[in-house]
Every structure is written in C-alpha cells, then in structure tokens.
Amino acid sequence: MLPPPFQFPVGIRLAAAIAMFAVAGCSNTAGANTHRSPSPSAFATQSPAETPSESPSALSSPSPSPTPAISPAVTPPWAALNASCSGGPAAQEALITLPGSTRPVLADVTDPIHPKTICTISGGSWTPLLVTQGMISWFATQGSPGSPGLSVIATLDMFSGTSGLAASWTGGGFLDGLLSWSPDQSTLVYITSDATAVNVHLTTGAGDRVLATYGAVPARGLNPNEDDAFIGFSPDGAYFAFSQTFTGGDHLTVWSRSGVVFTQTNATMATWGSTGSKLYFRQPNASVIYVWDSAGASGNRSQAFGQQLAWIRPRSDAGDDYLAFTVRDSGGIPHAWLYGHGGRAGGQLPNERSTPSFLNAATVFLVEEGPCGSSCGIGPSTQPDGKTFTYSIATQTETASTITSVLGAWPRAGQS
Numbered sequence: 001m002l003p004p005p006f007q008f009p010v011g012i013r014l015a016a017a018i019a020m021f022a023v024a025g026c027s028n029t030a031g032a033n034t035h036r037s038p039s040p041s042a043f044a045t046q047s048p049a050e051t052p053s054e055s056p057s058a059l060s061s062p063s064p065s066p067t068p069a070i071s072p073a074v075t076p077p078w079a080a081l082n083a084s085c086s087g088g089p090a091a092q093e094a095l096i097t098l099p100g101s102t103r104p105v106l107a108d109v110t111d112p113i114h115p116k117t118i119c120t121i122s123g124g125s126w127t128p129l130l131v132t133q134g135m136i137s138w139f140a141t142q143g144s145p146g147s148p149g150l151s152v153i154a155t156l157d158m159f160s161g162t163s164g165l166a167a168s169w170t171g172g173g174f175l176d177g178l179l180s181w182s183p184d185q186s187t188l189v190y191i192t193s194d195a196t197a198v199n200v201h202l203t204t205g206a207g208d209r210v211l212a213t214y215g216a217v218p219a220r221g222l223n224p225n226e227d228d229a230f231i232g233f234s235p236d237g238a239y240f241a242f243s244q245t246f247t248g249g250d251h252l253t254v255w256s257r258s259g260v261v262f263t264q265t266n267a268t269m270a271t272w273g274s275t276g277s278k279l280y281f282r283q284p285n286a287s288v289i290y291v292w293d294s295a296g297a298s299g300n301r302s303q304a305f306g307q308q309l310a311w312i313r314p315r316s317d318a319g320d321d322y323l324a325f326t327v328r329d330s331g332g333i334p335h336a337w338l339y340g341h342g343g344r345a346g347g348q349l350p351n352e353r354s355t356p357s358f359l360n361a362a363t364v365f366l367v368e369e370g371p372c373g374s375s376c377g378i379g380p381s382t383q384p385d386g387k388t389f390t391y392s393i394a395t396q397t398e399t400a401s402t403i404t405s406v407l408g409a410w411p412r413a414g415q416s
Contacts, residue, residue: 033232143172183414
C-alpha cells in the first residue's frame with residue numbers, strides 16, 4: 001500500500017476514527033451536511049477491491065412526512081449521548097468545544113467573541129451534529145473495517161431529553177455512518193459500509209431504501225488535500241448530493257425526488273451554496289471550481305468563479321451567499337479564503353489560517369497553523385498550533401477566540 005502523500009492534522013485523524021467529519025479544530029459547519037476525510041489507518045485493514053460499478057436507483061416520491069421514522073427505542077448504552085442544559089435555545093447557536101475539554105457544548109454565539117454555554121453533552125466519544133435549534137444526531141458503531149458490528153444513528157432533544165434511533169445496521173467500514181438531515185428533518189440520508197459494499201440510504205416516514213451501491217473502499221494511500229467524502233441536502237431541501245473519492249474512482253451524484261438529476265465521475269470537495277440548490281465542486285488535482293445549478297438546464301454545469309482556486313473542504317454560511325475554504329500555496333502554507341456574492345466580495349484572509357467554518361452568517365472561525373519542524377512527519381510544513389480566531393466579515397477584523405473547535409451552527413442553510 002502506498003503511503004499517503006500528506007499527514008492529516010490531528011482534528012481530521014480524530015474525525016476518521018469516530019466516523020464523522022470534523023475539520024482541523026474538528027469543525028463541521030453544515031450541521032447535518034457532513035464531510036469526512038480518512039486517516040491512513042482507516043484503509044490499512046481493508047482488503048483491495050476491484051473498480052466498482054455504481055447503480056443509483058430512482059428516488060420515488062413517498063408521501064411527505066413531518067418526521068422520519070425515528071424509533072422511540074432506547075439508544076444502546078454504549079452509543080448514548082446525554083445533555084445537561086442551564087438555559088433555553090438561542091437565536092444563534094453553535095456546537096463547539098472549549099479549552100481543557102473534548103466534550104462538546106451547545107453555546108449561544110450571538111456574540112461570537114464571548115460564547116455562552118447553554119448545554120453540556122456527555123456520554124460516549126461520538127461526534128454529534130447540530131440538526132435543529134435543540135436536536136443533535138450522531139453515528140455510533142461497534143464495528144470496524146475488519147470486524148463488522150452494530151452501527152446506529154441516534155437523535156437527542158437536548159432540552160427535553162427525548163432520544164431515539166433513526167437507523168441501525170451491521171457495518172463499521174470506512175464511510176459508515178456519514179449522514180445528513182434535510183432542513184425540515186423529514187428525511188435522513190446516510191451511508192452504510194462494510195467489507196463488501198458502500199450503500200446510500202434514504203429514510204423517510206415511508207421507510208428506508210437503498211438508492212445506490214458502490215464497491216467496498218479499497219486499501220490505498222490518500223491525499224488530505226484531494227480526498228474527501230460529502231453528503232448533504234440543498235438548502236431548499238429539494239435535492240441531496242453524495243460525493244466521494246474512495247470507492248475505486250471519484251463519484252458525485254445528485255438526487256431529487258424523481259431520481260438522479262446529475263452525475264460527475266471525477267469530483268471532490270463538494271458543498272451546497274447558502275440558498276436554493278447550487279452545488280459547488282472541483283475535480284481532483286485541479287483548481288477550476290464548477291457549479292451545478294438546478295435552475296439551469298438539466299445536467300448542466302458551469303465554471304463558478306473566474307479565479308481558479310484549488311479549494312479544500314469548502315463551507316457555506318446560513319444564507320448570506322458566502323463560501324469559506326482553505327487553499328494551500330506552492331509551499332504548502334494554508335490560507336483561508338472567503339468568496340461571496342458572485343465574486344463581488346471576499347478574498348484571501350491574512351495570516352496562516354486554515355479550515356474556516358461559520359459560527360454565524362457574519363463570523364468565520366479560523367485555525368492558526370505554524371511550522372512543525374521535525375514533528376511534521378510526511379505532512380505539510382505547517383500544522384495547527386492550538387490558536388484559533390474569529391473573523392468578522394462586516395469589520396474585516398480578526399479576534400483571538402476561546403473556542404477550540406466548531407462542530408456545527410444553527411441556523412444552518414435552509415433554516416431560520
């Protein structure tokens with residue numbers, strides 16, 4: 001097996017181990033739209049597989065349901081998370097971690113420089129996603145790539161304490177449990193993975209169905225600047241996309257309720273825009289950013305930006321038409337970028353920053369990187385140094401932050 005060209009930052013290695021994407025600093029601003037990038041060990045126990053065939057099936061139109069089929073069954077103790085809240089919901093919230101603790105908290109980030117803890121989450125080491133103002137969801141498994149076991153997707157209303165199970169299966173392979181909820185929580189899409197296949201599932205009140213099947217993830221090296229997996233709903237809830245670079249090729253598929261509406265055989269680093277249904281992506285080892293827009297001709301894609309930027313793990317805000325992403329220069333030095341309002345706003349932010357994410361529509365969370373010297377290993381010449389910042393889009397100023405990581409924010413795209 002070839003070694004990976006780069007070493008993952010600590011936050012990304014952690015995300016792979018717990019099967020939820022969390023960017024360096026462990027952030028995921030989409031809340032229930034998830035990216036994931038693996039650690040080399042995630043592949044080491046998989047057996048090689050032949051180039052797979054993709055077989056997406058039509059997504060028919062089940063009767064709308066206000067909630068998906070969440071079972072009232074008790075979450076298994078090994079998979080459970082709990083919340084202790086000292087206040088009620090806030091207009092602007094984020095799921096974050098603070099210095100000295102790996103436990104996430106729900107915080108009021110109306111003032112992002114001074115976040116106020118609302119709820120503290122305890123239990124297992126699973127990474128929760130912020131789905132609504134009060135609900136979190138997470139993936140937990142007893143399996144591993146070489147030893148399948150019970151996998152579940154669970155939910156918890158942090159303020160009432162009500163929990164439930166949205167899905168359960170036997171899995172544990174790489175990509176297992178990647179998930180996204182629609183903005184209105186009526187639909188869940190998720191990935192199951194074992195040594196034989198990777199499957200895309202859709203769950204509504206009408207039941208659970210498999211939409212597409214890919215081959216198993218083969219053993220190989222990987223590149224954290226090019227490899228990625230993303231699943232997420234468009235802000236209008238009319239489409240969802242799955243993009244990944246691991247199952248014998250680079251695949252991107254967009255579904256509507258009538259079936260597959262767009263495919264791209266060579267794609268990575270995808271994200272939905274802030275509103276409507278515009279999906280941005282690029283091709284591996286390329287710097288042209290493309291956009292698929294449902295308002296255009298069927299299957300149409302176009303170049304999104306005039307400027308070419310080999311972006312890494314882009315994020316969109318909750319409605320102000322901004323994208324944030326990392327670009328590494330020819331020396332491997334990371335720079336955070338903002339791109340907004342059709343290119344009329346934004347640009348490269350100052351200093352060596354990476355993995356930007358939105359705390360709210362007006363504030364970006366940033367991770368500082370610095371030289372890592374002899375501890376770099378085979379990775380880039382910089383790594384996160386423990387310092388984080390918030391950047392105000394309105395004032396274009398940066399402030400040192402007390403937040404160590406961002407796991408999600410509310411409202412997210414398509415919510416209010």
